[in-house]
Amino acid sequence: MTQINTLEQVDFAQNNLEKHSVNVHKFGGSSLATPECIERVISIIRQHCQLNDIIVVSANGKTTDLLLSLHQLALSGELLDTSLALLKEQQSALIFALLNADNASRLAGELEQDINQLVAWLSDNPLAFESDILALGEVWSARLLSALLNERICRSYYLDARDFLVINNARECRVDNPVSQANLANSRQGQKLAVITGFICKDQAGNSCTLGRNGSDYSATILASLLSAKNVTLWTDVDGIYSADPRVVPAARKLHRLPNAVARELGRLGNPVLHKKTLQPLTDDFSGTGSHLHVASSFDTKAAATEIGEFGQIARQELSVTHLNDLLLVSCEALKGSVAADVIAELSPVYSDKKQGQLVILASQQQALTNALAVLGAEVIFTPVSLIAAVGYQVALRLDIYGRFKRALKNDRVLRFVNSKQEHSIIALLPQETTPELLNKVHHEIVKDARHLGLVVAGLGNIGQRFLELLPAQLARVPALENVHLVGLVSSKKALIHTDGLDVSSALADFSEQATDYTNQDLVSWLKHHPYDEMILVDITPSEAFSFLYDEFFDLGIHVIGANKWAASASTDTYRALKNKAGKSGSLWLGNTTVGAGLPVNYALDDLIYSGDQITEISGVFSGTLSWLFEHYDAQKPFSVLLKEALAQGITEPDPREDLSGRDVQRKLLILARAAGFELSLEDINCQNLVPESLQGLSTEAFLQQADALDGYFEQQYRQAKEQQACIRYIARFSLEQGKVKAGVSLEVLARDDAFANLTPCDNIFQIKSHWYRDNPLIIRGPGAGRDVTAGGLHSDLVKACRQLVNKQHQVTLKGIN
Ligand SMILES: NC(=O)C1=CN([C@@H]2O[C@H](COP(=O)(O)OP(=O)(O)OC[C@H]3O[C@@H](n4cnc5c(N)ncnc54)[C@H](OP(=O)(O)O)[C@@H]3O)[C@@H](O)[C@H]2O)C=CC1
Numbered sequence: 001m002t003q004i005n006t007l008e009q010v011d012f013a014q015n016n017l018e019k020h021s022v023n024v025h026k027f028g029g030s031s032l033a034t035p036e037c038i039e040r041v042i043s044i045i046r047q048h049c050q051l052n053d054i055i056v057v058s059a060n061g062k063t064t065d066l067l068l069s070l071h072q073l074a075l076s077g078e079l080l081d082t083s084l085a086l087l088k089e090q091q092s093a094l095i096f097a098l099l100n101a102d103n104a105s106r107l108a109g110e111l112e113q114d115i116n117q118l119v120a121w122l123s124d125n126p127l128a129f130e131s132d133i134l135a136l137g138e139v140w141s142a143r144l145l146s147a148l149l150n151e152r153i154c155r156s157y158y159l160d161a162r163d164f165l166v167i168n169n170a171r172e173c174r175v176d177n178p179v180s181q182a183n184l185a186n187s188r189q190g191q192k193l194a195v196i197t198g199f200i201c202k203d204q205a206g207n208s209c210t211l212g213r214n215g216s217d218y219s220a221t222i223l224a225s226l227l228s229a230k231n232v233t234l235w236t237d238v239d240g241i242y243s244a245d246p247r248v249v250p251a252a253r254k255l256h257r258l259p260n261a262v263a264r265e266l267g268r269l270g271n272p273v274l275h276k277k278t279l280q281p282l283t284d285d286f287s288g289t290g291s292h293l294h295v296a297s298s299f300d301t302k303a304a305a306t307e308i309g310e311f312g313q314i315a316r317q318e319l320s321v322t323h324l325n326d327l328l329l330v331s332c333e334a335l336k337g338s339v340a341a342d343v344i345a346e347l348s349p350v351y352s353d354k355k356q357g358q359l360v361i362l363a364s365q366q367q368a369l370t371n372a373l374a375v376l377g378a379e380v381i382f383t384p385v386s387l388i389a390a391v392g393y394q395v396a397l398r399l400d401i402y403g404r405f406k407r408a409l410k411n412d413r414v415l416r417f418v419n420s421k422q423e424h425s426i427i428a429l430l431p432q433e434t435t436p437e438l439l440n441k442v443h444h445e446i447v448k449d450a451r452h453l454g455l456v457v458a459g460l461g462n463i464g465q466r467f468l469e470l471l472p473a474q475l476a477r478v479p480a481l482e483n484v485h486l487v488g489l490v491s492s493k494k495a496l497i498h499t500d501g502l503d504v505s506s507a508l509a510d511f512s513e514q515a516t517d518y519t520n521q522d523l524v525s526w527l528k529h530h531p532y533d534e535m536i537l538v539d540i541t542p543s544e545a546f547s548f549l550y551d552e553f554f555d556l557g558i559h560v561i562g563a564n565k566w567a568a569s570a571s572t573d574t575y576r577a578l579k580n581k582a583g584k585s586g587s588l589w590l591g592n593t594t595v596g597a598g599l600p601v602n603y604a605l606d607d608l609i610y611s612g613d614q615i616t617e618i619s620g621v622f623s624g625t626l627s628w629l630f631e632h633y634d635a636q637k638p639f640s641v642l643l644k645e646a647l648a649q650g651i652t653e654p655d656p657r658e659d660l661s662g663r664d665v666q667r668k669l670l671i672l673a674r675a676a677g678f679e680l681s682l683e684d685i686n687c688q689n690l691v692p693e694s695l696q697g698l699s700t701e702a703f704l705q706q707a708d709a710l711d712g713y714f715e716q717q718y719r720q721a722k723e724q725q726a727c728i729r730y731i732a733r734f735s736l737e738q739g740k741v742k743a744g745v746s747l748e749v750l751a752r753d754d755a756f757a758n759l760t761p762c763d764n765i766f767q768i769k770s771h772w773y774r775d776n777p778l779i780i781r782g783p784g785a786g787r788d789v790t791a792g793g794l795h796s797d798l799v800k801a802c803r804q805l806v807n808k809q810h811q812v813t814l815k816g817i818n
């Protein structure tokens with residue numbers, strides 16, 4: 001592993017990005033605006049960077065705006081003193097707030113010299129030195145951050161991009177890749193972290209140039225392309241790309257992964273975070289870097305970022321809506337000819353139609369176009385227009401989306417509908433401004449049901465396999481599961497996880513061929529960065545160890561559907577802590593199948609409690625296995641033979657002693673008592689263990705081999721009961737009497753006509769008494785174990801969860817969009 005040469009220990013345990021490859025991190029102006037912001041940046045670098053990474057910075061806060069206004073003042077011959085003083089004061093404040101005394105005084109000296117130089121440029125020839133003047137902001141920002149890294153984290157140097165980055169001219173900003181790459185290789189210093197100025201570069205004659213609006217993002221992707229970086233992260237003040245501008249559309253949802261082509265289209269059509277040029281270096285046909293771009297928040301590093309790159313089918317389903325006002329529809333006969341090609345190359349219009357001699361351009365490009373067409377003496381008509389667009393992978397080929405887009409606009413005046421050449425957008429040109437109301441309406445129509453839910457299934461045994469066998473048909477027929485994607489399968493030692501989704505029809509076969517060894521930490525760390533709106537984990541393991549992971553799952557906001565009874569019957573403290581954590585992080589925790597398999601007993605109790613009823617008694621037969629055994633047992637066939645038949649039918653626990661010991665029933669009674677609002681633990685429930693001591697410490701295999709040791713005891717119990725015209729059943733009883741809880745599970749002798757004695761083998765019966773069901777109890781009865789009913793019950797929980805999650809709205813927190 002690459003060793004980072006640290007002055008202070010970097011905490012790699014928290015380091016999220018892939019090691020061994022270069023990563024580029026770009027911090028925008030608002031992320032570097034104040035000492036507190038810069039401290040945050042330092043901690044991001046500590047967690048996410050390695051020595052060979054590249055850090056690209058914008059100017060601190062609004063420094064570039066201030067430099068620009070100084071330049072304007074100088075051009076118009078106005079007084080500069082106040083603005084100069086403010087500029088110096090802001091920079092000095094950052095230097096003295098962050099650096100130690102020696103470094104602060106060194107940087108303050110350098111700042112003084114720069115200000116003197118700035119004054120000279122402003123008074124001599126501000127027009128000629130515009131780019132040099134604007135470049136100062138990035139130089140100061142890089143110099144300060146590098147000095148701070150030297151003090152706090154590791155050896156670092158700052159690099160002025162004008163020392164290596166060469167473009168053809170300031171208008172086109174096309175990078176001279178071979179020259180820039182060679183220059184960069186010469187400028188880099190080994191074993192130090194580089195902080196590089198964004199936004200600036202030089203032309204072939206060596207003059208300073210700037211890369212235009214949001215040029216630092218472009219600098220970052222240029223560097224990624226020059227260095228074939230694995231990832232570029234734009235650390236900014238928003239936590240990703242949304243399906244519409246969330247300041248205007250509150251229902252906008254974060255897009256977790258975006259194909260390059262779609263992201264480029266978004267940048268072209270007005271997305272406030274992605275800019276037209278940003279993706280160009282990574283997506284040009286010849287670039288071949290395969291770098292992925294991440295848009296992450298420097299204010300909330302825990303929020304999942306948006307990742308842009310090449311992905312499979314699921315990411316291609318993302319849809320968004322974007323708009324641009326202040327456009328002009330240009331009509332000119334001259335644009336029908338070869339002139340159009342030149343103009344298109346120069347202005348990259350939003351839309352062009354050579355046949356009709358029409359273009360759509362930004363209003364700010366009007367002068368440039370007028371100049372270009374003036375030489376031809378042709379008449380030009382400019383009509384103000386706006387556009388609204390649905391953007392998504394090959395969306396123009398999707399007739400359903402086209403229909404919805406048109407429907408949303410049916411009451412608005414539309415000049416025409418057009419597709420982008422690559423078919424990744426459908427654009428409506430409007431003769432009026434796009435209003436927030438319209439944007440919300442179109443967004444609702446296009447994006448309303450597009451939340452993507454990931455599904456991981458842990459436990460692929462008896463019940464897990466049946467759950468998966470039912471899954472394809474469920475996904476096909478249940479509307480609430482429309483956007484559910486199976487992304488992971490996990491057994492005790494192996495896992496198969498595909499972020500782009502597994503084929504549900506061959507998932508089990510694929511698992512046996514492709515699954516690889518994993519650790520719980522691998523699973524948690526994948527879940528930490530999953531790209532779905534919501535992630536649901538279905539726990540169909542019998543494992544206590546696996547249930548210990550719930551704590552981390554809930555920390556991550558993962559939803560859990562459990563057939564596994566361990567967590568729900570854990571100690572009172574653990575159970576309460578898990579419930580609290582799930583509640584705080586908004587994680588759903590459903591476990592209807594932990595008691596009565598698919599029978600709706602947990603739901604019924606929940607409903608009574610939420611409706612204000614009070615439960616006083618719960619009793620019945622809670623074990624499918626014990627029900628099946630005692631309903632069948634007539635002392636003809638040995639008890640141990642019947643037990644093995646129950647095991648083969650998939651109704652027992654993986655180790656049938658869980659059933660025979662009464663522990664499984666004890667857990668179920670505890671789960672129901674908790675659902676009924678009582679706080680108790682397993683120790684509060686008396687439990688009669690039916691497994692003789694001699695069989696208790698054995699392995700499951702050894703137990704099954706020696707199971708005939710059970711036979712004598714059960715034959716005796718059966719015959720004694722029969723002599724009294726009675727029968728034996730394993731019964732759970734919970735009651736609240738004068739404020740005192742009584743709870744126990746044991747073998748009871750029941751009259752033959754007792755309600756608990758006449759069940760279909762394997763049936764459970766739950767008798768619930770409450771204030772509302774006092775004299776005539778509520779009875780729930782039916783199969784309480786088995787593959788189909790348990791897998792069915794898990795599917796019912798899944799649908800319930802999805803119905804809640806599909807409409808869940810995330811609170812969008814934005815610091816503002818720069
Ligand atoms: N049978 C029934 O009618 C009902 C069962 N349940 C519950 O369903 C659960 C599953 O039962 P069943 O299918 O019979 O059990 P099985 O023993 O048939 O299958 C268990 C599965 O869980 C996996 N597993 C075990 N430990 C771990 C672990 N630590 N991490 C990840 N995976 C693990 C196993 O992997 P590997 O193959 O590698 O060992 C196996 O795939 C149990 O909790 C049970 O109580 C609930 C209601 C009814």
Ligand SMILES: N[C@@H](CC=O)C(=O)O
Pocket residue numbers: 593594595596597622623624625626651652653659664784785786
């Ligand atoms: N082994 C259990 C299965 C369901 O929880 C039972 O028999 O009830």
